[in-house]
Amino acid sequence: MSSDPFARPRAANGRAPDVFKRGGWVPMREFSDAEAVDFVVVGTGAGGGPLLAGLAEGGFSVVGFDAGPYFRPLEDFASDELEQEKLYWTDERVVDGANPITMGGKNSGKAVGGSTVHFAMVSLRFRPEWFKSRSMLGYGADWPLDWREMWDYYARAEQALSISGPVSYPWGPKRPRYPYRAHELNGAAQLLARGAEAMGIKWTATPLATVSAPHGRSPPCVYRGFCRFGCSTNAKQSQLVTFIPRALRAGAEIRDLAMVGHIEMGRNGRVSGVHYHREGHWRFQKARNVIVAGYAIETPRLLLASASDRYPGGLANSSGLVGRNLMTQSNQAVFGVMQQQVRWNKGPPSLALTEHWNYDDRKDFAGGYCWMAQGPLPVEWVTVQTGARGLWGQALRDEMEKYNHQVGLKMVGEMLPDERNRVTLAEEKDSHGLRVARVTYGWGDNDKALIRHALGQMQASLEAVGATDIFRQEDDTNHLAGTARMGDDPAMSVVSADCRSWDIPNLWVCDGSIFPTTGGVNPSLTITSIAMRTADRIRTLAARGEL
Amino acid sequence: MTDRYPAYDVLAKRWTESWNEATRKVIDRRLAVPREPRFFSASEWRTLGALCDRILPQPKDRPPVPLPAYVDQKITDGRLDGYRYAEIPPQGEAWRRGLAALEAASQEAHGASFHALSAERQDGLLHRMQQGDLTGEAWGGMPCDLFFEHRVIPDITHAYYAHPTAWSEIGFGGPASPRGYVRMGLDRRDPWEAVEATCGKEEARARRNNSRVV
Numbered sequence: 001m002s003s004d005p006f007a008r009p010r011a012a013n014g015r016a017p018d019v020f021k022r023g024g025w026v027p028m029r030e031f032s033d034a035e036a037v038d039f040v041v042v043g044t045g046a047g048g049g050p051l052l053a054g055l056a057e058g059g060f061s062v063v064g065f066d067a068g069p070y071f072r073p074l075e076d077f078a079s080d081e082l083e084q085e086k087l088y089w090t091d092e093r094v095v096d097g098a099n100p101i102t103m104g105g106k107n108s109g110k111a112v113g114g115s116t117v118h119f120a121m122v123s124l125r126f127r128p129e130w131f132k133s134r135s136m137l138g139y140g141a142d143w144p145l146d147w148r149e150m151w152d153y154y155a156r157a158e159q160a161l162s163i164s165g166p167v168s169y170p171w172g173p174k175r176p177r178y179p180y181r182a183h184e185l186n187g188a189a190q191l192l193a194r195g196a197e198a199m200g201i202k203w204t205a206t207p208l209a210t211v212s213a214p215h216g217r218s219p220p221c222v223y224r225g226f227c228r229f230g231c232s233t234n235a236k237q238s239q240l241v242t243f244i245p246r247a248l249r250a251g252a253e254i255r256d257l258a259m260v261g262h263i264e265m266g267r268n269g270r271v272s273g274v275h276y277h278r279e280g281h282w283r284f285q286k287a288r289n290v291i292v293a294g295y296a297i298e299t300p301r302l303l304l305a306s307a308s309d310r311y312p313g314g315l316a317n318s319s320g321l322v323g324r325n326l327m328t329q330s331n332q333a334v335f336g337v338m339q340q341q342v343r344w345n346k347g348p349p350s351l352a353l354t355e356h357w358n359y360d361d362r363k364d365f366a367g368g369y370c371w372m373a374q375g376p377l378p379v380e381w382v383t384v385q386t387g388a389r390g391l392w393g394q395a396l397r398d399e400m401e402k403y404n405h406q407v408g409l410k411m412v413g414e415m416l417p418d419e420r421n422r423v424t425l426a427e428e429k430d431s432h433g434l435r436v437a438r439v440t441y442g443w444g445d446n447d448k449a450l451i452r453h454a455l456g457q458m459q460a461s462l463e464a465v466g467a468t469d470i471f472r473q474e475d476d477t478n479h480l481a482g483t484a485r486m487g488d489d490p491a492m493s494v495v496s497a498d499c500r501s502w503d504i505p506n507l508w509v510c511d512g513s514i515f516p517t518t519g520g521v522n523p524s525l526t527i528t529s530i531a532m533r534t535a536d537r538i539r540t541l542a543a544r545g546e547l
Numbered sequence: 548m549t550d551r552y553p554a555y556d557v558l559a560k561r562w563t564e565s566w567n568e569a570t571r572k573v574i575d576r577r578l579a580v581p582r583e584p585r586f587f588s589a590s591e592w593r594t595l596g597a598l599c600d601r602i603l604p605q606p607k608d609r610p611p612v613p614l615p616a617y618v619d620q621k622i623t624d625g626r627l628d629g630y631r632y633a634e635i636p637p638q639g640e641a642w643r644r645g646l647a648a649l650e651a652a653s654q655e656a657h658g659a660s661f662h663a664l665s666a667e668r669q670d671g672l673l674h675r676m677q678q679g680d681l682t683g684e685a686w687g688g689m690p691c692d693l694f695f696e697h698r699v700i701p702d703i704t705h706a707y708y709a710h711p712t713a714w715s716e717i718g719f720g721g722p723a724s725p726r727g728y729v730r731m732g733l734d735r736r737d738p739w740e741a742v743e744a745t746c747g748k749e750e751a752r753a754r755r756n757n758s759r760v761v
Contacts, residue, residue, distance in 0.1 A: 078570040079722035082577075082709045090629035092637075104629030187733040222727025232567060232724040341736065341743065345720060346728040378708040378719050386700045390677060392602045393670065400708070401551055403717040404743065439630070 005069035005076055006086075009278060011112075011254045019241050020217040020234060022075040029251045036286035037061040039538075040274050042260045042302065045114015046527040047293035047511030049239030049247070050160075054535025056250035060542075063253045063285060064244075065276055067298075068110035070256035071117070071240065077232035081379040084229035087111050087118045091436070093297065094426045098442030099475075101328055105228070106478045108297065112256050113240030115295070116524060118228050121209040121236055122350050122412075123163045124521035125154045127172060127358050127368065133517050139366035139446070140416055140517035144488045144497035145530075151175070153529035158207070161237040161528070162215045165207030171359045180212045183221065187342040188373040189352035191407050195461030201356040206372065208348055209237040209524075217241075223347040225375055261434050263290055263306040263315055263507070270506045271315070277432050289547065291499075291508040293531070296326060296480035299513040300423045301437045303484070316484070316501035316509070321494050323423040325482040326441065327518040330413035330451050332474055333374065334458040335384065336467025337405050344406060349375035357457065358520045365449035367414030368520035371458050374408035381406070388473035407467055409458040412478065414520040415447045423483055479523050481515035498537045499530070506547070510534050553750055555741040555757035557714045557721035563761050564726035565739060574711060574722070582613055586622045586639060587646075594646045595619075597662035601669050602703045612713065617706030618642070628701070632693055638702075645694045648685035649676065655683070718743060 003010070010017050011028060018024030031037050038060035041048045052064045068089075071077065078084065089108035095101055109115030128147035133140040155176050158165075165178030182205035185193065189205070196203035210221040210231070221235040234241050244254065258278040266272035273286040292299050300323035304314035314322050350372035358368035376384060378400070385391050385399050426438040443451075455472050462470055487493025490502035499510040510531050512523050519526070541547050560566060561574075584592045592615060599614035622639045635641050652672055653661035661669060675681050676699075679692035686694075707713050714721045718741035720728070730737050739760055744753035 076569060077724075078573040079565075079567070079724045080570060080573050080709070082705065083573040085626070088629055090627045092627055093630050094633050095630045096633040100630075100632060102630060108629060184731050186731040187735070190733055222723075222725060223729070223731060224723035224725075224727035226723065232569070233727075338733075340734045342733060343720075343736070343740065347731055378714060378717065379705050382704045382708045383701065386704055387696075392673070392677075392700065392704070394604055396704070397603065400713075400717050403719060404741075438633075 005071055006257070009255065009257045010070040011256050016248055016254055017070050017072050019072050019245065020074070022072065024072070026245070026248055028248050028253055030253050031061060031063055033283055033285050036273070036288050037063050039289045039291060040065065040285055040287040041291045041293055042274065043114060043293035043295065043298070043511060044112050044244060044254065045109060045239055045293065045295065045511065046116050046524045047531045048114065049116070049243035050528055050531035051291055051293065051510055051535050052247035052252045053243040053250060054532060055538065056247045056252035058535065058539040062247070063255060064247065065255050065258045065260050065274070066112045066114070067259040068112060068256065070112040070254065071230070073230060073232050073234055073240070077230040079224065079226050079232065081229055081377050084118070084226070087230050091430055092428070093436055094428070094438045095441070096438065097421070097440040101439055101441045101477055103297070103439065106331070107328070107480050108295065111240070112254060113238045113244060116238040117240050118230055119238070119524055120228055120350055120522070121348060122372065122522040123158065123161065123207045123209045123525040124355070124370070125172065125175065126150070126519045126521065126526055130517060130519045137361070137366065141485070141487065143516050144486055149533070150529060153533045154525060156532055157525055157529045160532070161209045161242060162211050163207045163209055164212040166205045170202040170204050171355045178207055180215070183208060183212050183348065183351055185351050186344065186347040186375070187340070188344040188375055188407055191338070191342070191465050192352040192354070192373040192409060192461070195409070195464045196354050198464035199461055201354055203352055203354040206350050206353045210235045210348060211237065221348070225345045225347055225349070226377065227348050259432055260302060261305065261432055263302065265308060265310065265315070269504065271504060289506040289508065291510055293509070293511040295511050296483045296513045297423055297437050297439060299509055299511055300483040301425065304425050305434060316494055316503045316507055318503045319491055319494060321485060323483050324419045325417040325485055326421040326423055326439070326480065327415050327417055327482040327515070328441065328477040329479045329518055330369065330411060330415055330447060330454070331476040331478040332413070332451050332455055332472065333384070333408050333410035333476065334455060334462055334470060334472050335406060335408040336462045336470040337402050338407050338465070338467055339405070341404050342407050343404050344375040344408070345377055347375065349373070355521070357454070363453060365446050365453065367416060367446065367450055369411045369413035369450060369454050370520055371409045371411045371454065374410050378403065384473050387475070389471055407462065407465070409461060411454040411458065412520060412522055413450050413454055414518055416444055417482055417517060418444055479512070479518070481512045481518040481523060484509045484513035485516045486514040487516060498541070499534045508534070550750060551743060552715065552718040552741040553744055553754040553757060555715050555718060555760060557711045557719070559761050560721065560739060563739065565724070566722045567724050570722040570724065577710065580613060580616045580620055582616050584615070584619050586619045591643065591646045593660070593662045594650050597669060598649070598699065599703050601666065601673055602699065603707045609712070612707055612710045614703055614706055618702050621702060632697060634688070634690055635693055635697060636689065638698065641689065641694060641698050644685070644687055644689060645698060648681065648683065648691065651683060651685040652681050
């Protein structure tokens with residue numbers, strides 16, 4: 001029967017969990033600490049997963065570290081909101097600033113597969129102009145990447161994740177057909193569509209990383225609606241069931257329950273490996289290259305914590321930008337009550353969306369946003385009712401009883417980079433003796449203007465479908481980005497277009513941290529695409545002897 | 548008890564295709580929560596009990612969801628939130644300090660313990676806490692409104708709406724793996740979902756149908 005995935009590492013003794021089979025195993029190659037591997041990858045989410053697969057398939061020796069456990073969804077995942085908090089990074093982080101960020105489920109994962117184990121599967125492409133938002137749209141910063149190359153990697157990522165999506169996508173340049181047909185709309189998505197049509201704007205079925213027909217050992221989605229708490233059937237195409245198994249087959253090693261605490265510098269100005277904590281001991285893995293893929297909080301935390309006499313400000317930080325320009329995305333919502341039964345908990349939570357205001361520039365603020373249908377489960381829903389309306393007591397009970405009639409629209413909005421929004425190290429330490437992250441955040445005037453606009457639009461959409469008792473959730477954020485931005489200028493960025501740090505040639509960063517701007521869509525498909533590109537670039541550089 | 552979903556009981560689906568083994572174990576554990584405090588002292592426990600009764604008053608005609616027990620369990624198990632406001636101490640300490648400060652505020656305002664106050668007076672103090680109007684040394688610099696919003700409210704209300712009793716009350720389908728759902732559109736109900744009594748005469752029909760929902 002099932003063992004406790006938290007008690008001791010599962011990936012050990014030449015085998016790793018077979019995620020498709022209760023109690024199952026697959027063979028895994030192992031490397032010794034003393035043997036320098038070609039690449040250590042810290043983190044196994046949307047950034048780390050494709051790198052592990054791409055590098056192992058390219059013939060490199062690779063070890064992927066994750067602080068979290070190695071789950072087998074079929075035996076480990078319950079249909080329960082609280083239990084499934086085990087997927088989140090709930091270790092302490094101190095938050096402050098004018099608008100402190102709520103950390104946890106919506107923006108942090110701690111498991112092999114990272115946050116993709118609990119993400120909402122929304123798989124969207126950036127608007128092309130966002131890669132040059134400074135020069136083309138007049139805000140933020142330019143990326144050192146060309147959108148046409150990204151368009152190609154997006155298509156590859158969509159294939160690799162078997163995205164289910166519409167036949168034609170209403171916005172942006174032409175893109176190929178999605179590999180799987182779109183999912184049926186639930187009541188909440190039907191209402192988004194009706195509202196958009198009443199307002200004269202386009203909508204679409206959301207491209208989602210959960211299969212609408214069998215794929216390999218993944219069965220089609222059964223619409224149980226607990227997507228953000230882990231998929232217990234493996235319909236969801238998380239890193240855990242896609243790139244990570246590929247990486248293992250290609251000879252990568254995964255180390256679960258392995259917290260990397262420090263990157264070691266050699267005498268030659270290159271990193272020499274990582275110190276990591278596993279099974280009660282600190283160990284040292286030698287490596288020729290280290291790629292940090294821990295997302296926008298843990299990545300800068302590790303780079304800053306690896307400071308030494310020679311690098312007092314942390315590694316890869318000659319620009320002083322490690323930890324700076326943290327971005328989250330505005331995630332405000334408008335909710336209402338329908339006469340009809342919506343039963344919004346059925347199916348993936350965001351089955352329909354509109355990107356209208358990502359592509360229409362007739363507005364008096366910078367950046368864009370989309371909005372999506374919603375399907376919060378009871379604990380999430382009481383968080384909204386108490387947080388947005390301050391309800392408790394009988395008034396709260398009365399509102400909660402309307403659960404099956406609720407409808408809602410929630411935005412994913414672009415917040416602008418600001419150096420004052422940042423990750424630093426707090427004085428207090430975690431259970432490994434490592435200083436915890438302090439996350440400081442405040443919204444700018446442009447962020448507030450964008451949120452105001454979006455709330456008005458979403459409210460108009462709900463009014464158009466006849467919702468009553470409409471209220472706004474004005475304070476919510478989700479995905480993270482920034483803190484190790486990429487760029488063309490070493491003085492203004494941490495890494496190059498290849499995700500290689502400017503300061504230390506064998507230290508790389510590849511996750512949402514490298515985003516110079518965050519766009520008005522969910523970031524996971526962009527992270528995945530950039531990681532696939534980075535793996536290709538590394539193979540090219542290696543072939544040229546430039547590693 | 549609510550009449551919106553008469554006789555609907557999520558637990559009736561325990562042995563159906565809507566509950567997998569992992570879920571059964573989790574819910575069994577939840578229902579078996581120890582009813583005695585392990586973290587809180589006897590006096591803190593009394594204050595907490597009275598507080599929970601006001602944050603989520605429960606019907607008298609069914610066994611209550613033991614909310615103080617879940618608050619105690621969260622602290623005892625060390626289940627964290629993933630973030631902490633710089634002004635609020637770690638959760639156990641925050642709760643100790645907050646309950647003591649609420650008790651002190653009650654003594655100061657009414658010369659009696661919080662648990663002994665009338666519901667109106669208890670609510671009055673809680674409104675003042677929510678609005679940031681309770682001050683005093685007992686708070687030790689912790690803003691009372693942040694304590695209310697980030698400790699009192701989530702720890703109590705999450706425990707309630709994670710309980711099968713609450714799921715049945717609001718007509719939530721509950722656990723759903725591997726069966727999931729089939730009828731997706733507006734006003735569509737799968738046979739294993741709760742039937743709503745939309746008006747008085749529907750009540751009997753809903754009760755009959757809900758007793759067959761598995």
